[in-house]
Amino acid sequence: MILSKTCDHAIRATLYVALHQERNYVPIREISEHLGLSFHFLTKILQVLTQQKIMNSFKGPNGGVSLARPAQTISIKEIVVAIDGKGLFAGCMLGLDTCSDEHPCPLHQQWTVVRDQLEAVFAQTTLAYLADRIRNEGLRLANLDASSLVS
Amino acid sequence: MILSKTCDHAIRATLYVALHQERNYVPIREISEHLGLSFHFLTKILQVLTQQKIMNSFKGPNGGVSLARPAQTISIKEIVVAIDGKGLFAGCMLGLDTCSDEHPCPLHQQWTVVRDQLEAVFAQTTLAYLADRIRNEGLRLANLDASSLVS
DNA sequence: TATATTTAAGACATAAGACTCTTTATTCTT
DNA sequence: AAGAATAAAGAGTCTTATGTCTTAAATATA
Numbered sequence: 001m002i003l004s005k006t007c008d009h010a011i012r013a014t015l016y017v018a019l020h021q022e023r024n025y026v027p028i029r030e031i032s033e034h035l036g037l038s039f040h041f042l043t044k045i046l047q048v049l050t051q052q053k054i055m056n057s058f059k060g061p062n063g064g065v066s067l068a069r070p071a072q073t074i075s076i077k078e079i080v081v082a083i084d085g086k087g088l089f090a091g092c093m094l095g096l097d098t099c100s101d102e103h104p105c106p107l108h109q110q111w112t113v114v115r116d117q118l119e120a121v122f123a124q125t126t127l128a129y130l131a132d133r134i135r136n137e138g139l140r141l142a143n144l145d146a147s148s149l150v151s
Numbered sequence: 152m153i154l155s156k157t158c159d160h161a162i163r164a165t166l167y168v169a170l171h172q173e174r175n176y177v178p179i180r181e182i183s184e185h186l187g188l189s190f191h192f193l194t195k196i197l198q199v200l201t202q203q204k205i206m207n208s209f210k211g212p213n214g215g216v217s218l219a220r221p222a223q224t225i226s227i228k229e230i231v232v233a234i235d236g237k238g239l240f241a242g243c244m245l246g247l248d249t250c251s252d253e254h255p256c257p258l259h260q261q262w263t264v265v266r267d268q269l270e271a272v273f274a275q276t277t278l279a280y281l282a283d284r285i286r287n288e289g290l291r292l293a294n295l296d297a298s299s300l301v302s
Numbered sequence: 303t304a305t306a307t308t309t310a311a312g313a314c315a316t317a318a319g320a321c322t323c324t325t326t327a328t329t330c331t332t
Numbered sequence: 333a334a335g336a337a338t339a340a341a342g343a344g345t346c347t348t349a350t351g352t353c354t355t356a357a358a359t360a361t362a
Contacts, residue, residue: 001242002153005350008246015257027308041351047310060359061307076258091152095159098294106166106281106290107227114269121261130257139257143249156320178338192321198340211329212337 007083009037010045012141014055014079018071018131019141025057025064035142045083052082071131077122089119158234160188161196163292165206165230169222169282170292176208176215186293196234203233222282228273240270 003011013031020026028046032039046065049055054074055065067074080088092099093111101108133139154162164182171177179197183190197216200206205225208216218225231239243250244262252259284290 001238001244001246003244003246005246008244011258012245025308029308038351040353043309044311044351050309057309058359059307059309059357061361063308063359065309087152093152093154093159094163095152095154095156096291096294098291103291106285106292107162107276108290110272110276114265114272117268118265121265125258125261134257139259140247140249140254141257143247176338180338189321191323194339195321195341201339208339209329210327210337210339212331214329214338216339 002088003080004084006045007080009035009042010049010079010083011076013037013042013046014049014067014074014127015130015134015141017055017065017067018074018127019134021067021071023066025062025066027064030064049079049082054078054082067127071128072126074127075123076125076127076130077119080122089115153239154231155235157196158231160186160193161200161230161234162227164188164193164197165200165218165225165278166281166285166292168206168216168218169225169278170285172218172222174217176213176217178215181215200230200233205229205233218278222279223277225278226274227276227278227281228270231273240266240273 001008012035016031016034017026028043029039031037032042035042046055046057050057050065053068056068057063057065077089092105093107093115094105096105099105099108134141152159163186167182167185168177179194180190182188183193186193197206197208201208201216204219206216207219208214228240243256244258244266245256247256250256250259285292
C-alpha cells in the first residue's frame with residue numbers, strides 16, 4: 001500500500017473528528033471503538049497530530065481531541081506528511097539518493113508526472129470536503145466489524 | 152516510498168540485464184557489484200523473478216540470469232506485481248477491506264484516478280524503453296558509491 | 303480534597319521487511 | 333573424474349513497523 005497503516009488510521013480518525021466538530025472534544029476511546037482500532041495505538045498516533053498542531057487535545061473529563069483549525073484548511077497531504085514524512089512526495093521511486101532532475105534515474109520522469117498529480121489531489125482534498133461526502137453519500141469510514149456506518 | 156526496497160533492487164537489476172542482453176547470461180555477482188547490492192540478497196530477489204518466468208537462470212561457469220522474453224514485452228508493472236504483489240494497484244488507500252466501487256471509502260474516487268494513471272504508466276513502460284533512455288541519455292542506474300554510471 | 307476521567311509518555315512485545323551466511327545442486331573446464 | 337564457477341535453498345540476524353501495557357499528568361466534579 002502507498003500509505004502506512006498508521007497513516008490510514010490517522011486519516012480515518014481525523015475524519016471522524018471532523019464529522020463531530022460540533023462537540024468540543026471527542027474522546028479517543030470513542031474514536032477507537034467506532035473505527036475498530038486499539039485505543040492505545042490510536043492515542044500514540046493522535047499525539048503526533050497534536051504535536052504537529054493539526055489537532056488540539058484536552059485531558060480530563062469531557063476531554064479528547066479536536067481539529068486545531070477549520071476542516072476546510074486541513075488537507076490530507078498535511079496528515080500524510082505529519083505521519084509518513086515527505087518521502088512520498090519527494091524521493092526517488094527507485095530509492096536512489098543520487099536521483100534528481102539533473103541526474104534522473106530511468107523512471108524519474110514517469111514517476112514525477114504521477115507523483116505531482118498525487119500530491120495535487122492530496123493537497124486539494126480537505127477534511128471538510130471528505131466529511132461532506134461522507135455525510136451526503138453515506139460513505140464508509142470503518143470496517144464492518146467496527147460500528148459499520150458512520151453515525 | 153511507494154515501492155519496497157526489494158522491488159527497487161529488482162527493477163534496477165532487470166534493467167542492468169536488459170542493458171547487457173547481447174551476452175547469454177549475466178552473473179548475479181556482476182550485477183550486485185555494479186549496483187552496490189548484497190550478492191546474496193540480490194540472488195534471492197532474482198530467484199523470484201525466475202520463478203515468475205520473467206527471467207531465466209543458468210548455473211555453473213558462464214551462468215547467470217537473462218531476460219526470459221524480449222525487453223519490449225516486459226513492463227515495470229510486471230516486476231512490481233511479481234515482487235510487491237497486486238496491492239498497489241488493487242487495494243483501498245485506507246486499508247479498508249469493505250471499500251469497493253459500490254461501498255467506497257471517502258478517498259476512493261480520488262485515489263482511483265491517480266492509481267489508474269500510475270498503473271497505466273507502469274504497464275506502458277517497458278524495460279526496452281528504459282534501457283534505450285539509459286543508453287541515449289546516460290541516465291543513472293546505480294548510486295555513486297557503486298560503479299557510478301552504467302557502462 | 304478525593305475520585306473519576308481523560309490524554310501523555312515510555313517501556314515492552316510481536317511481526318514483517320531487509321539483509322547475511324552457509325550449504326547444496328548444477329554445469330563447465332581440465 | 334576433479335575442481336572451479338555459478339545459482340538455489342534455507343536458516344539466521346538486524347531493523348522497522350505495528351501494536352500492547354503500565355504509569356504519570358492534567359482536569360472536572362462531587
